[in-house]
């Protein structure tokens with residue numbers, strides 16, 4: 578949930594300032610290690626983990642759009658707090674000036690040689706700049722979603738920020754668009770990337786390439802080379818178990834509630850025909866998804882199907898237990914029914930479709946803090962972690978005044 582249109586109004590109005598820094602690679606982690614030393618003594622090991630398995634704390638999470646990435650962010654925020662890690666955050670807003678390509682100068686408090694452990698906010702990926710900020714052995718992770726579902730979600734969430742959609746008539750705008758995309762789509766149109774190959778664009782690639790352009794394959798290969806783990810929304814729990822394995826984490830670290838979920842009535846059903854059209858329209862993302870779908874299942878295979886099933890059952894049991902402990906009514910509710918403003922998620926323009934949670938009253942002391950963190954939406958959590966989101970807040974206030 579972002580404020581991308583402001584990028585142009587506020588930031589692009591002034592020429593973009595790109596500082597140049599002396600090259601100073603970050604050779605090793607700067608983590609505070611007490612809790613890790615503790616776990617390496619074997620007292621905090623998950624069953625099935627090697628005794629010398631020390632949690633990895635240097636992590637780059639490429640936060641793609643509409644891919645359950647806010648749920649993963651919440652997991653990373655809690656992990657970072659638990660181990661007192663240093664986040665490379667943006668300043669003044671919740672993304673690294675998306676959709677401009679990432680540059681190290683966008684990192685809050687950045688200076689040459691500075692060491693950060695976790696980078697996880699929305700950005701347009703730019704490998705050379707990202708690797709300049711993080712330790713050399715950082716683990717790179719990301720998540721993809723079926724491009725038809727992603728397109729549907731993005732059309733709902735960002736459609737109004739893409740001016741060429743304004744001329745689409747009727748109630749079923751997405752269907753209308755997919756029936757003849759070329760009639761409406763303008764590759765140079767403002768915010769057009771939200772509606773074509775958004776994943777490929779997020780990875781810093783050109784989302785308008787024809788399929789036979791060699792840069793499509795090259796782009797996919799570059800992502801495969803850089804990322805250690807590519808998760809899939811459709812197999813979210815399997816993805817988390819693979820994450821636990823890749824990072825030597827505990828099951829405790831994976832507990833989550835689904836965040837940024839839309840109410841069912843605002844999800845447009847994709848008929849098989851419409852789904853085929855959405856995949857054809859987002860053909861690069863479909864190729865990307867298929868590639869990493871294959872590597873994903875090879876990883877599951879290597880992990881062991883039975884072991885995976887056992888771990889998923891355990892994760893589900895633990896999550897259900899947490900829902901009973903933390904959530905009033907045990908599930909997400911519409912924005913209008915959320916009592917605390919600090920639990921209100923950011924909404925798309927002109928909508929109140931994103932659901933949120935109410936904390937249970939009288940949660941036992943041992944769980945109070947964890948429950949609140951698990952249910953706190955991204956913007957509020959970022960503020961709690963010390964990011965001053967003045968641009969985001971200003972935009973929120975403008976919207977309130979205009980009743981958007």
Ligand SMILES: Nc1ncnc2c1ncn2[C@@H]1O[C@H](COP(=O)(O)OS(=O)(=O)O)[C@@H](OP(=O)(O)O)[C@H]1O
Nearest residue numbers: 578642643644645646647648730813835837838839
């Ligand atoms: N755990 C889990 N499993 C499966 N799906 C999940 C999960 N958590 C969130 N979601 C769905 O992800 C969509 C929100 O994605 P993001 O948080 O990445 O959105 S954003 O780009 O940060 O705005 C949003 O999809 P839509 O509801 O289709 O819009 C969420 O419902």
